[in-house]
Each structure stands twice: as structure tokens, then as C-alpha cells.
Amino acid sequence: MLSKHSLNTQPMLLISFDTEDALLAGVGKLRGAGHPVIDVFTPYPVHGLSEALALPPSRLPIATFLFGLTGAVSIWALQHWASAVDWPINVGGKPWDSLPAFFPAIFELMVLFAGYGSVLTLFILCGLWFGRQPKRVYAGATSDRFVAVVPAAATLIGETDVRSLLRDCSPVAVTEASDSRTGGRR
Amino acid sequence: MANTESVLRLSLLGQPKSPTQVTEDIAGLLEKPIGIGWWVAFIPAVALLILGITTVSYQISTGIGTWGLNKTIGWAFDITNFVFWVGIGHAGTLISAILFLFRQRWRTSVARAAEAMTIFAVMCAGIFPIIHMGRPWRFFWMIPYPNERGSLWVNFRSPLMWDFFAISTYFLISLLFWYVGLIPDLATLRDRAKPGLRKKVLTFFSLGWDGSHRTWHRYEMVYMLLAGLATPLVLSVHTIVSLDFAAGIVPGWHTTLFPPYFVAGAILSGMAMVLCLMLVLRKVLHLEDYLTLRHFDPMTKVIIAVSCMVGLAYGTEFFTALYSSSQYEQFIFMDRATGTLAWGYWIMVACNVVIPQLFWFPQVRSNLGAIFAICVLINVGMWFERFIIIVSSLQHDFLPSSWSSYTPTSVELATFAGSFGLFFTCFLLFIRFLPVISIGELKTVLTYGRSSGQEGSTHAE
Numbered sequence: 001m002l003s004k005h006s007l008n009t010q011p012m013l014l015i016s017f018d019t020e021d022a023l024l025a026g027v028g029k030l031r032g033a034g035h036p037v038i039d040v041f042t043p044y045p046v047h048g049l050s051e052a053l054a055l056p057p058s059r060l061p062i063a064t065f066l067f068g069l070t071g072a073v074s075i076w077a078l079q080h081w082a083s084a085v086d087w088p089i090n091v092g093g094k095p096w097d098s099l100p101a102f103f104p105a106i107f108e109l110m111v112l113f114a115g116y117g118s119v120l121t122l123f124i125l126c127g128l129w130f131g132r133q134p135k136r137v138y139a140g141a142t143s144d145r146f147v148a149v150v151p152a153a154a155t156l157i158g159e160t161d162v163r164s165l166l167r168d169c170s171p172v173a174v175t176e177a178s179d180s181r182t183g184g185r186r
Numbered sequence: 187m188a189n190t191e192s193v194l195r196l197s198l199l200g201q202p203k204s205p206t207q208v209t210e211d212i213a214g215l216l217e218k219p220i221g222i223g224w225w226v227a228f229i230p231a232v233a234l235l236i237l238g239i240t241t242v243s244y245q246i247s248t249g250i251g252t253w254g255l256n257k258t259i260g261w262a263f264d265i266t267n268f269v270f271w272v273g274i275g276h277a278g279t280l281i282s283a284i285l286f287l288f289r290q291r292w293r294t295s296v297a298r299a300a301e302a303m304t305i306f307a308v309m310c311a312g313i314f315p316i317i318h319m320g321r322p323w324r325f326f327w328m329i330p331y332p333n334e335r336g337s338l339w340v341n342f343r344s345p346l347m348w349d350f351f352a353i354s355t356y357f358l359i360s361l362l363f364w365y366v367g368l369i370p371d372l373a374t375l376r377d378r379a380k381p382g383l384r385k386k387v388l389t390f391f392s393l394g395w396d397g398s399h400r401t402w403h404r405y406e407m408v409y410m411l412l413a414g415l416a417t418p419l420v421l422s423v424h425t426i427v428s429l430d431f432a433a434g435i436v437p438g439w440h441t442t443l444f445p446p447y448f449v450a451g452a453i454l455s456g457m458a459m460v461l462c463l464m465l466v467l468r469k470v471l472h473l474e475d476y477l478t479l480r481h482f483d484p485m486t487k488v489i490i491a492v493s494c495m496v497g498l499a500y501g502t503e504f505f506t507a508l509y510s511s512s513q514y515e516q517f518i519f520m521d522r523a524t525g526t527l528a529w530g531y532w533i534m535v536a537c538n539v540v541i542p543q544l545f546w547f548p549q550v551r552s553n554l555g556a557i558f559a560i561c562v563l564i565n566v567g568m569w570f571e572r573f574i575i576i577v578s579s580l581q582h583d584f585l586p587s588s589w590s591s592y593t594p595t596s597v598e599l600a601t602f603a604g605s606f607g608l609f610f611t612c613f614l615l616f617i618r619f620l621p622v623i624s625i626g627e628l629k630t631v632l633t634y635g636r637s638s639g640q641e642g643s644t645h646a647e
Contacts (some may be wrong), residue, residue: 019635043205043374044629045402053399058407064415078330082339092341104348104426107357115359119366122408123393125399132394132518141397142374144205158390 041141067117220559235248258590263275271311278304455568537567
């Protein structure tokens with residue numbers, strides 16, 4: 001199966017639409033005709049597109065759960081060890097290991113770890129990091145264009161084939177792009 | 187292009203916009219020279235900030251004798267202002283997280299500025315407990331780290347310690363939530379920016395965002411997870427703030443009502459502050475098409491609801507005191523309503539419970555001047571609520587021989603004014619350099635280019 005990484009190595013057809021409806025119809029047509037749509041670059045999250053591209057549901061909640069668990073267990077362990085083992089102090093006659101009183105910190109650290117952990121996982125999975133340049137700038141994709149990317153070589157289709165296939169969806173532009181990148185390092 | 191407007195979606199905006207127009211309008215605000223109005227607001231804000239820095243430096247170098255505290259009243263202005271600012275922060279998270287989970291589409295226009303308000307309000311709040319320590323340079327002693335004193339650990343059973351965890355987590359998670367929401371917009375600005383320093387900075391912070399749907403797919407999941415985490419967080423923060431009081435045995439504080447009472451109060455004050463800021467932004471930045479009555483109306487309705495909850499809490503406190511047959515409890519509530527601070531108590535009741543009832547009238551809800559005036563009064567009332575809770579309980583405690591009274595000194599007043607300086611300086615810098623409305627998120631609720639009548643939510647579906 002083609003992955004996101006093939007974006008860098010193959011000649012591509014970039015098909016731009018100017019409305020969400022046209023994009024969804026176009027992606028449906030392309031996939032229906034057997035052309036793999038590798039990715040779509042959009043100014044906002046288009047609902048229904050994940051289904052149209054058959055993307056599996058994200059497994060990120062697993063990472064969130066594990067990070068949250070790590071935060072909760074760590075601060076519980078620290079509180080237990082500090083208050084009941086390392087230096088027990090009698091505070092108002094409460095037991096050394098006062099679990100109910102430890103819950104606020106357990107909850108807060110769970111949220112803190114789960115939140116930062118999820119975002120860190122997102123950054124790593126999606127290749128986002130401070131100072132990075134976008135691999136390629138798709139004209140208007142961060143403002144008002146929806147750009148579907150189809151590998152030209154894999155299916156041996158050209159601009160004219162696509163234009164006739166997508167006649168009803170009125171793409172605003174169909175361009176061929178080689179693997180040359182506009183952005184720099186990655 | 188004809189037929190690009192959905193007839194089935196009711197527009198949230200003053201007039202229908204296309205994604206192109208949204209980008210032009212919101213990003214365009216940052217690309218033209220700022221008007222004189224911004225400077226008229228910014229210069230006094232910076233002046234207040236400088237006043238605040240000066241007085242804080244003075245009171246730290248001189249000592250906390252510069253405050254009006256005494257042996258009986260050991261907490262007054264600092265803690266009042268701390269609770270006031272934390273409360274204001276809560277509406278930002280309510281709008282960005284809780285209303286997100288409830289799929290309230292109108293939140294898209296207000297969420298960004300409300301989140302910014304949260305961050306700056308929590309910064310202002312954080313300053314007060316730190317200067318209240320008297321020796322703020324030992325702030326790091328709150329952090330449980332192995333130290334050369336034993337190790338002597340912090341007391342994890344103390345609500346003040348819980349506060350440290352709650353407020354710092356709240357600040358960090360709010361900042362993260364705000365930044366994650368900003369990334370797609372920073373990329374939009376980056377792609378429009380001319381080469382230069384601004385473009386370099388935007389490139390650095392936009393993380394190489396290219397609008398890939400594979401990224402959006404995961405991004406939406408993370409955004410929803412963050413909203414799900416922030417929702418119980420915001421409730422926990424003001425609950426823990428209220429436990430600072432409720433865990434003490436002082437009459438008027440020692441009550442299980444405090445957590446819901448404080449959370450409702452926080453949302454009331456925060457919503458009022460969001461409305462004040464939004465009404466000003468709408469006027470100054472000419473966002474009339476983006477902030478309409480369809481945004482203000484639900485917010486005023488939230489105010490009616492929480493105002494009634496706060497009113498119920500005021501009544502319940504009296505009933506509980508009566509029912510408790512504790513003469514100290516009964517005395518303190520009678521004293522609040524009729525004693526030396528009765529003027530403050532009735533300001534609080536009038537501003538928080540009586541005046542917001544005007545929002546039942548549709549004419550008031552659609553009069554922006556009236557909304558602004560009522561919201562300013564709610565902020566005054568909510569400040570008095572915290573002042574009354576703290577000072578009236580402390581000044582007349584169990585032993586009449588130790589009764590006292592409290593008046594803030596000029597140093598304390600200047601510190602409070604300085605916190606407004608910090609808040610408005612940060613907020614004005616925010617509207618100068620970052621998009622005040624989430625460009626990407628707003629596009630998800632446009633009627634443009636959608637034939638399906640499905641009610642869109644904000645991000646995740």
C-alpha cells in the first residue's frame with residue numbers, strides 16, 4: 001500500500017478543489033475508479049474525509065491512557081514513599097498513607113502527563129516539530145483550497161484523464177508535481 | 187460560484203463568508219498597521235503593569251508589613267485577588283473544552299480569545315500566592331524535590347499543596363490547549379507572510395504544518411482528548427481552591443457546599459469577563475460579522491443559569507447555618523448581611539444574583555451596551571464575593587477579644603491594579619500578534635460549500 005512517504009519520491013498529480021462538497025465527491029470518484037488518493041491537504045478538518053480515504057481510527061487514545069497512567073502512578077508512588085516511608089510526619093493524626101488526601105495531586109499529574117504526552121505523540125507521529133519547514137507548500141491549502149494528491153506513476157494517469165473523470169466535480173486546478181520540494185530540510 | 191451556500195445550515199456569522207474571506211478578514215487584521223485605538227489601550231495597560239512591578243518590588247524588599255493584615259486577618263487582599271483571577275480563567279476552559287464536547291458551534295468565534303484570557307488570568311492569579319509567601323524566592327520549596335533538609339518533603343495532605351499542583355497543571359494544560367489550537371492558524375499566517383523575521387518566527391512555531399488530512403485526522407483526536415482532560419481539570423481547580431477554605435474550621439468557610447459554589451461563581455465571573463472582552467474586541471477590531479447575537483445570546487443564558495446557582499448557594503449557606511445550630515455559623519452569616527461589611531455583602535448579592543436576572547428579557551440580551559454594563563457589574567460583584575467570604579469570616583471569628591477589621595493599604599490596591607495591567611498588556615499583545623478568532627476552526631462551521639444539512643460540530647465528529 002502506498003504510504004505518506006511516497007509523497008517524496010514519485011511524480012504526483014495535485015488536484016485542487018474550492019469547496020468541501022466538490023472535494024468529497026472528487027475523492028469518491030477517484031477512489032471509485034481505482035486511483036489511490038494518498039493524502040488531501042485542507043485548510044480545516046473536513047468531516048467524512050477520513051471515511052472517504054478509509055483511514056483507520058487513530059490509536060492515540062492508547063498513548064493518552066499510558067501517559068496518564070504513568071503520571072498518576074508516579075505521583076502516587078512519590079506521595080506514598082515521601083509521606084509513609086521516607087519521613088512520616090504526623091499531621092493532625094492522619095494515617096501515614098492518607099490515600100484520599102493524595103488524590104488531588106494524582107488527578108492533576110494524570111491530566112498533565114496525559115495532555116503533554118498525547119501532544120508529543122501527535123508531533124512525533126505527524127512529523128511536526130519546532131522550526132520544521134513544510135515538505136511542500138500546496139497552494140492555498142492553509143487558506144481556501146482542498147488539494148488531493150494522487151500518484152501519477154502508480155496508475156499511469158495523466159491530467160486529461162483526471163479532468164474527464166472529475167468533470168462534474170469541477171476541480172479548479174490539476175497540476176503535475178515532481179518530487180522536487182519547495183521546503184527545505186526534513 | 188452559484189449554489190455554494192447550504193440552505194440547511196443556519197449561519198453563525200453576520201453575513202455568509204467563504205474560507206477565502208475568513209482568512210483575509212482574520213489574518214488581515216494582523217497585517218495592516220495597528221490603529222490608534224490599540225495604543226490608547228496599550229499605554230495605560232503598560233503603565234499599570236509598571237505600577238504593579240514597582241509595588242511588588244517595594245513590598246518584597248520592605249516586607250509584608252506594607253499590607254493591612256493583622257494577627258486576626260492573615261489572608262485578605264492577596265487571596266481575594268487570587269480567587270478572583272482564577273475564577274475568571276475558568277470561562278476560557280469552559281468555552282474551549284466543555285462547550286467543545288457539547289458541540290456548541292458558536293464557540294468557534296470566541297474560543298481563541300477566551301483561552302488567551304484564561305492563560306493571562308491564571309498568570310495574574312499565580313502572582314498573588316507567590317507574593318503572599320513573603321519570601322517568594324523560596325517558591326520552589328513547594329516542589330517536592332530531594333533536598334538538603336532531610337529530605338523534608340512537602341505535606342501532600344494540605345489543600346495549599348493541592349493548589350500548587352492544580353494551578354500549575356491548569357496553567358500548563360491551558361497553554362498547551364491554546365497552542366495546539368493555534369498551530370494550523372500559524373501555518374496559515376506563515377504561508378501569507380512576506381519573507382522576514384515574522385515569517386521565520388511563524389515557521390518556527392507552525393511546526394511544518396501543511397494541512398495534511400492524515401495530520402488533521404490525528405489532530406482532531408488529540409484535540410478531543412485534550413478537551414476531555416481539561417473538562418474535569420477545570421472543575422478540579424476551583425474545587426481545590428475552595429478546599430483551601432473549606433478544610434479550615436473558620437465559621438463561614440467550613441462547609442461542603444464550597445466546591446460547587448466556587449465552580450459556579452468562577453463560571454459566572456469568567457463568562458462576564460469573556461463577554462466584556464468580546465464586546466470590546468468586536469467594536470475595536472470591527473468583527474461585527476464574526477461576533478453576533480448568535481454568540482452573545484447563549485453566553486448571557488449561561489450567565490442566567492450560573493447566577494441562579496450562585497444565588498441558590500447564598501441561600502443554602504444561610505439555611506445550613508440555621509440548621510447547624512452552631513451559634514458561630516449563625517452569627518457569621520447574620521454578621522455578613524447586617525454587620526460592618528453588610529455594604530459589600532449586598533453589593534455582591536445585587537451584582538451576582540439580582541442584576542443578571544435582567545437577562546431573562548430578550549430585549550436586554552440583544553442590547554450590547556446593556557450586556558456590557560451587566561457584565562462589568564458581575565465582575566465587581568464576584569470580586570466582592572471573595573472579599574466577603576475571606577474577610578468577614580476572619581474578622582469576627584470564635585473569640586470576640588481577637589476580633590479585628592481590615593482595610594487594604596495603597597500598596598495592596600496598587601498591586602491589584604498592577605495585575606490588571608499585566609492582564610491587559612498580555613491580552614493586547616495577543617490581539618496584536620495572533621489571530622483573535624480561530625481561522626481553521628471557524629471554517630468548519632461556515633455554510634459555504636456544503637450541501638449536507640448535518641449540524642457540523644467544531645473539530646471532532
